[in-house]
Amino acid sequence: MEEFSAAGADRGAPPVSMMTTPTVRNNGGTLVGAAVKVAARDVNVFYGDKQALFDVSLDIPDRAVTAFIGPSGCGKTTFLRCINRMNDTIDGCKVTGSLQIEGKDAYGKNVDPVVLRTRVGMVFQKPNPFPKSIYENVAYGPRIHGMAKNKAEMDVIVEKSLKRAGLWEEVKDRLAQPGTGLSGGQQQRLVIARTVAVNPDIILMDEPCSALDPIATAKIEELIDELRDKYTIIIVTHSMAQAARVSQKTAFFHLGKLVETGATEEIFTNPRDSRTQDYITGRFG
Amino acid sequence: MAEHTVKAFTEELDAITQEVARMGGLAEAAINDSLSAVGRRDTELAQLVIQRDAKIDAAQREIEKRAIKLFALRQPMASDLRVVLTAWRIAGELERVGDLAKNIAKRTLILNQAEPIQLTRSVERMGKIAAAHLKQVIDAYANKDLQAAITVWHADDNIDAHYNSLFRELLTYMIEDPRMISSCAHLLFIAKNLERVGDHGTNIAEYIHFLVTGEEIATQRPRGDADVAD
Numbered sequence: 001m002e003e004f005s006a007a008g009a010d011r012g013a014p015p016v017s018m019m020t021t022p023t024v025r026n027n028g029g030t031l032v033g034a035a036v037k038v039a040a041r042d043v044n045v046f047y048g049d050k051q052a053l054f055d056v057s058l059d060i061p062d063r064a065v066t067a068f069i070g071p072s073g074c075g076k077t078t079f080l081r082c083i084n085r086m087n088d089t090i091d092g093c094k095v096t097g098s099l100q101i102e103g104k105d106a107y108g109k110n111v112d113p114v115v116l117r118t119r120v121g122m123v124f125q126k127p128n129p130f131p132k133s134i135y136e137n138v139a140y141g142p143r144i145h146g147m148a149k150n151k152a153e154m155d156v157i158v159e160k161s162l163k164r165a166g167l168w169e170e171v172k173d174r175l176a177q178p179g180t181g182l183s184g185g186q187q188q189r190l191v192i193a194r195t196v197a198v199n200p201d202i203i204l205m206d207e208p209c210s211a212l213d214p215i216a217t218a219k220i221e222e223l224i225d226e227l228r229d230k231y232t233i234i235i236v237t238h239s240m241a242q243a244a245r246v247s248q249k250t251a252f253f254h255l256g257k258l259v260e261t262g263a264t265e266e267i268f269t270n271p272r273d274s275r276t277q278d279y280i281t282g283r284f285g
Numbered sequence: 286m287a288e289h290t291v292k293a294f295t296e297e298l299d300a301i302t303q304e305v306a307r308m309g310g311l312a313e314a315a316i317n318d319s320l321s322a323v324g325r326r327d328t329e330l331a332q333l334v335i336q337r338d339a340k341i342d343a344a345q346r347e348i349e350k351r352a353i354k355l356f357a358l359r360q361p362m363a364s365d366l367r368v369v370l371t372a373w374r375i376a377g378e379l380e381r382v383g384d385l386a387k388n389i390a391k392r393t394l395i396l397n398q399a400e401p402i403q404l405t406r407s408v409e410r411m412g413k414i415a416a417a418h419l420k421q422v423i424d425a426y427a428n429k430d431l432q433a434a435i436t437v438w439h440a441d442d443n444i445d446a447h448y449n450s451l452f453r454e455l456l457t458y459m460i461e462d463p464r465m466i467s468s469c470a471h472l473l474f475i476a477k478n479l480e481r482v483g484d485h486g487t488n489i490a491e492y493i494h495f496l497v498t499g500e501e502i503a504t505q506r507p508r509g510d511a512d513v514a515d
Contacts, residue, residue, distance in 0.1 A: 241360055268362050270499030281365045282294065283287045 034061035037202060037232040038083060043097035045078050045087060052078045055097070056258045058251055060202075065224060065233045067247035067264065069240065071279065074253040076236045080204050082106075083234065084120035085113040101202070118145060121195035125207040127187035129179035129194075134171050137179040137190055138162060141198040157197055164230075165193035166223050185216025192223065196231070203227065205235040209242065221246050240280050244268045252276045286364070294359050301351045301372045302427075305379075308344035309423035312379040315341065315386035316419060316482060320412040322393045323405060323475065331397070334390035341383030348376040364499075371496040375426065378485040378492075382419065385478040385485075392471040402468045404454060408476050411447040415482040418444065422486045426493050434493035437486055438502065444483035451476045 038060035045053040053075045060066050060083075068076035078087065085106065087093045099106045106116060118141070129137050138158045139148075148154035158175070162168040167189045171182070179190050188208060195203055205224070209217040224233060224246050237243050243250055244264060251261040252275070260273040271277045278284050289295045315334055322331035352373045355361055361369050389412075396402070418437050425433035452473065459469045494502045 240362060244362070269366060271363050277363050278287060280362045282289045282291060284290065 034064055036060065037062040037102065038234075039098075039100045039103075040079075040082075041098040043079065043082060043095065043099055045075070045082060046092075046094040046096075047090065048092040052256055053082075054256045056253075058258055058261060060232060060234060061249060062232050063228060063230070064249060065228050065235060065247040066249045066251065067243035068234065068236045068251050068253060069238075069243050069279070070253035070259075071284070072238075075256040076251075076253045077206055078256075079253070079258075080206055080234060080236050083202065083204060084117050084122055086117075086122065088113055118198045119200050120202045120204060121198065121200040122204040122206070123188070123191050123195055123208045125210050127184055127191050127211070129182070129187050129190050131178065131180055133176045134162075134179045134182070134190060135175040138193050138197045141194060145198055147198065161193040161197040162190075164196050164227065165189045166219065166226070167193055183216070185212050185219055188212060188216070188220060189223065192220075192227075196227070200231065202232045202234065205233065207236055207238060210238065217242070240268070252279060254279070294365075297351070297355055297359070298361075298365060298368050301348060301355065302368065304344065304348050304351065305372045305375050306423065306427045308341060308348065308376060308379050309419075309426065311337070311341050311344060312382040312386070313416065313419050313423060315383050316389075316412070316416045316479075319386040319389040319393065320409055320416065322390055323396070323412070324409040326393075326397045326401065328394060328397050331390040331393040335387050338383050338387040341380060345376045345380040348372055367496050367499060371492045374492050375489050378488050382482055382485050385481055389475050389478050392475050396468055396471050399468045400465075402458075402465060402472065404451070404458060404469070404472055407451055407454060408472050408479070411444065411451055411476060412479045414447060415444050415479045415486070418483055418486045422489045422493070426489065426496075429493070429497055431494060431497045434490040434497075435502075438490035438494075441483045441487045444480055448476055448480040 036059045038058075040056055040058045040060075043053055043056040044051060056075075056079055058079075068080060070076050081087045082095055082099055083101075083106070087095060095107065101116075101120070105111070130140060132140070135158055138161050139154050142148050142154060142157050148157055159168060159172075162171060167186060170186060171177075171190075179187065182190060188211075192203075192208075209220050212220065221242065224235065227233060228248075235243070235246065247264045249261065250264045250267040252259045252267065252271075252273075254275050260267065260271060260276045262272075267276065268280060271280065315337060318330055318337075319334045321327060322334060352369050355369045359365070396405075418440060421433060422437045424430070425437065455469045455473050455476070459466045491502050494500070
């Protein structure tokens with residue numbers, strides 16, 4: 001099995017066989033014409049004896065935002081954490097089935113989860129900047145992965161990352177100040193800058209706006225919209241409106257199962273499954 | 286379907302649906318009364334129809350107000366979104382039906398000042414079919430009865446065919462007796478109004494299809510007035 005290349009390396013185009021697939025609703029459906037970045041087939045997750053995910057098969061399109069929705073405990077975060085193998089860090093957690101990123105097995109024997117996570121970045125619910133300066137927060141990842149030969153190169157990476165995260169103009173004159181001194185919304189954008197600094201392909205966002213006010217939320221949503229040109233983004237959110245606003249594809253989870261997936265517009269206007277209908281219209285959950 | 290976790294949301298959706306059904310009843314009564322006014326040469330009833338149109342307009346404003354409130358405060362999705370959107374659209378159709386009934390009533394006032402004309406009965410017959418279709422489609426909306434809506438949708442060509450026939454009859458009458466041109470022209474406009482009522486009923490049937498299935502009706506409706514320009 002081919003190993004994942006390190007951060008910042010030239011990864012080339014995905015295999016031709018993965019470039020396009022037809023739209024098939026309720027069966028790992030993809031957006032028409034979109035390349036498949038992540039392909040999950042029959043993924044099951046167990047926490048000890050308890051099964052948290054049941055036979056999840058789903059295609060995640062490249063350069064698009066996919067939203068995972070569902071009531072608390074439905075398995076959406078569990079599935080999200082399978083993609084960058086964060087579940088490996090939980091004792092007694094077992095993942096079965098197939099999960100491929102650009103056709104390569106994310107759970108292959110030769111895959112180093114640390115290298116994998118440079119390609120699959122993650123942003124959490126609560127902003128978690130390191131207790132370091134704004135500059136060092138962004139430079140940390142590139143430094144440990146040896147992505148810059150000197151200070152000048154690092155400066156370029158930091159500036160580019162902060163610009164991509166829409167934070168540069170607000171912090172360019174105080175890069176030496178602590179990241180923890182920024183507002184909640186700025187901290188979350190700093191974390192996004194830190195994530196994009198190691199040049200990932202995929203960004204996982206686990207309720208990235210749940211601790212933010214509406215203005216900061218709007219800025220993050222605008223940022224997500226800009227970032228989708230360059231990255232595959234997967235967002236877990238409890239806000240139906242946010243899922244509807246930012247994503248192109250939506251997957252609805254319930255009781256550990258993937259109930260329905262399809263183009264966001266269709267899921268929110270005319271869902272096929274009555275459970276999806278009940279959830280998004282506020283009838284349960 | 287189960288109730289919303291927030292019960293007031295369910296109540297507000299039910300209320301807007303009931304308001305549309307009530308408005309449908311007003312529009313239906315306006316058409317029936319205007320037809321009676323034509324048939325009986327009843328000036329008083331015609332004036333009542335004209336006055337009551339304000340109630341139909343008010344009902345439309347009320348429905349729009351409720352819809353705006355639902356959009357702003359509840360952000361309806363999926364079937365709920367369709368309920369609000371359909372209520373809004375049907376209210377627009379019914380308001381036009383009210384206007385058409387008012388127009389028929391106004392023409393009745395003019396017709397009542399002239400000699401009675403035999404063809405009034407033909408117009409009345411056509412009107413009864415249009416009114417029956419309107420009633421069926423409003424009932425279909427209240428009951429979310431897709432099949433009944435589709436039946437009305439297909440039946441509109443019957444009204445169109447009646448209009449086509451009446452058009453020819455009136456034309457012949459006008460040629461035979463030029464003194465009747467004025468009355469015949471008013472009857473022709475009334476017939477056209479009734480044909481429009483049929484079209485609004487068809488539109489409502491299409492909205493019911495969207496409300497129930499989430500899809501637009503895909504095929505073209507059969508038309509029975511191909512040789513008479515709209």
